[in-house]
Amino acid sequence: MTTTNTLLAVNDLHAHYGKSHILHGVTFDVGQNEVVSLLGRNGSGRSTTLKAIMGIVPPTQGSILLNDRQLAKAKSYEICRSGIAYVPEEREVFANLTVDENLRMGEQAAKKGATQWTVEDMFAYFPRLKERRNVKAGSISGGEQQMLTMCRSLLGNPLVILIDEPTEGLAPKIVSAVGECIMDLQRKNVSVVLVEQKLTIALKVSSRVCVVGHGQIVFEGTPQHLMEDEKLLADWLAV
Amino acid sequence: MVSAGLTLIFGMMGVLNFAHASFYMLGAYFAYSLQGSIGFWGALLVAPILVGLVGVVVERFFLRRVHHHGHAHELLLTFGLSFIITELIKLVFGNYPVNYQIPDALNFAAFTIGGADYPVYRVLMGAIAIVMFIAIYLLLTRTRVGIVVRSAIYRPKMVEALGHNVPLVFMGVFGVGAALAGLAGAVAGAFYTTSPNMALELGVIVFVVVVVGGLGSLGGAMLASLLIGIITSLAISIDASLADFFALFGAREWAENIGGLMTLQVSSLSGSIPFALMLLVLLVRPNGLLGEKD
Numbered sequence: 001m002t003t004t005n006t007l008l009a010v011n012d013l014h015a016h017y018g019k020s021h022i023l024h025g026v027t028f029d030v031g032q033n034e035v036v037s038l039l040g041r042n043g044s045g046r047s048t049t050l051k052a053i054m055g056i057v058p059p060t061q062g063s064i065l066l067n068d069r070q071l072a073k074a075k076s077y078e079i080c081r082s083g084i085a086y087v088p089e090e091r092e093v094f095a096n097l098t099v100d101e102n103l104r105m106g107e108q109a110a111k112k113g114a115t116q117w118t119v120e121d122m123f124a125y126f127p128r129l130k131e132r133r134n135v136k137a138g139s140i141s142g143g144e145q146q147m148l149t150m151c152r153s154l155l156g157n158p159l160v161i162l163i164d165e166p167t168e169g170l171a172p173k174i175v176s177a178v179g180e181c182i183m184d185l186q187r188k189n190v191s192v193v194l195v196e197q198k199l200t201i202a203l204k205v206s207s208r209v210c211v212v213g214h215g216q217i218v219f220e221g222t223p224q225h226l227m228e229d230e231k232l233l234a235d236w237l238a239v
Numbered sequence: 240m241v242s243a244g245l246t247l248i249f250g251m252m253g254v255l256n257f258a259h260a261s262f263y264m265l266g267a268y269f270a271y272s273l274q275g276s277i278g279f280w281g282a283l284l285v286a287p288i289l290v291g292l293v294g295v296v297v298e299r300f301f302l303r304r305v306h307h308h309g310h311a312h313e314l315l316l317t318f319g320l321s322f323i324i325t326e327l328i329k330l331v332f333g334n335y336p337v338n339y340q341i342p343d344a345l346n347f348a349a350f351t352i353g354g355a356d357y358p359v360y361r362v363l364m365g366a367i368a369i370v371m372f373i374a375i376y377l378l379l380t381r382t383r384v385g386i387v388v389r390s391a392i393y394r395p396k397m398v399e400a401l402g403h404n405v406p407l408v409f410m411g412v413f414g415v416g417a418a419l420a421g422l423a424g425a426v427a428g429a430f431y432t433t434s435p436n437m438a439l440e441l442g443v444i445v446f447v448v449v450v451v452g453g454l455g456s457l458g459g460a461m462l463a464s465l466l467i468g469i470i471t472s473l474a475i476s477i478d479a480s481l482a483d484f485f486a487l488f489g490a491r492e493w494a495e496n497i498g499g500l501m502t503l504q505v506s507s508l509s510g511s512i513p514f515a516l517m518l519l520v521l522l523v524r525p526n527g528l529l530g531e532k533d
Contacts, residue, residue: 056396077400080400086400092397094397096389096390097390105390105403108401152401156402
């Protein structure tokens with residue numbers, strides 16, 4: 001399925017960890033203002049797909065086009081500067097820096113066609129961060145760290161943001177705040193690629209879902225289509 | 240004090256750089272060769288820049304290739320480099336001290352304490368070291384570059400994914416670190432002797448300072464260098480031995496009969512005190528005085 005305004009197009013992406021072949025030709029695309037979820041079991045290659053797009057695990061084959069610009073061979077920092085942001089599963093806050101300094105780390109120059117974000121916008125999303133702005137990021141709670149990583153990446157003014165397991169290990173209240181934030185991003189002209197374990201959240205926020213299995217996309221369609229396909233759910237998502 | 244300035248970047252980078260003391264020596268020799276043509280102050284300015292460039296080249300073409308193999312390789316590489324630099328210096332300048340002197344304009348006493356002149360140049364060296372510390376501290380804590388440097392040490396991949404050119408940052412930091420060592424050398428070389436041995440003499444003490452202060456800790460390096468400086472100079476002035484201590488309990492003769500360590504003057508031990516301190520710190524606080532826990 002091709003959307004009318006394709007922003008990010010991933011085609012036949014392969015990646016390896018050492019000698020093990022993890023991605024076997026992942027192909028999907030993301031349109032403007034779209035939230036696409038990558039679903040699948042642990043170890044199916046969802047996180048690796050995000051890392052490969054970001055250049056953290058360098059792709060061994062395939063193409064990644066952002067607005068028709070080839071990024072498959074680019075360095076991480078070039079990929080970020082061209083408009084893709086990444087929120088890692090491990091959060092990776094800079095524990096020795098304050099919340100404020102962490103946010104400053106994410107700031108990047110404005111990009112053509114991208115929404116501009118300020119630190120104040122971030123504090124409006126998550127007022128908790130404002131209270132904690134001068135605290136070392138290593139000593140804030142897991143939920144606050146998650147907010148911080150998302151905000152840090154948004155300050156790079158991305159066109160697309162890749163978010164890996166944002167709700168893992170968070171309290172229900174924060175989970176819904178993160179869900180709200182993701183849906184709001186879409187309204188603010190930022191596309192999202194989401195890797196999410198919690199099916200309910202993923203189905204609620206996504207306009208499209210891709211099911212990843214054995215390093216390939218085995219299903220692509222609307223959340224509604226997915227829920228109607230019982231065999232698929234049983235085979236690839238163990239629901 | 241100058242060695243304090245030296246340790247600083249060196250600890251911050253998390254790279255075990257044995258060649259750092261060689262950069263210090265290069266600074267002294269560059270300043271020595273340049274002062275004839277551009278004067279003492281000019282040499283003090285240009286020599287560090289040249290050393291910084293050497294540092295950049297070393298990082299870009301040598302260290303970067305072995306970085307992913309871990310600390311042991313970096314250590315070996317820089318260890319080898321330090322030998323090469325020393326031998327090159329010997330080839331060019333000869334295996335003896337060169338006549339690198341403080342300009343006469345600066346060679347007078349600043350003040351006199353207890354009949355001993357305190358040279359103005361020593362004051363200058365202290366001032367330069369302090370200014371260096373403050374400048375780096377502000378650079379690292381107040382500027383965006385500083386924030387990037389501090390986080391790149393811990394999470395280079397994430398920093399790169401946030402759009403920062405990490406290899407370039409590392410190259411810059413290494414260059415600045417080398418330049419600072421060069422400045423220290425250019426300043427200190429004129430006061431002490433500029434000879435092919437100066438790197439070796441300094442190198443060991445620098446490692447002690449970094450280990451005692453805590454690897455990568457700015458304040459720690461400062462504290463350790465002060466501590467070592469004070470303790471050693473105090474030790475030099477103590478003209479007593481363990482036998483004198485036992486004399487308090489009327490056991491002087493017994494102690495003097497044993498001899499050896501018992502009759503050794505504390506002042507003659509001052510050279511080994513930094514190492515004893517290092518041993519103590521490693522036993523009690525393996526992360527160093529102000530080192531961060533992993």
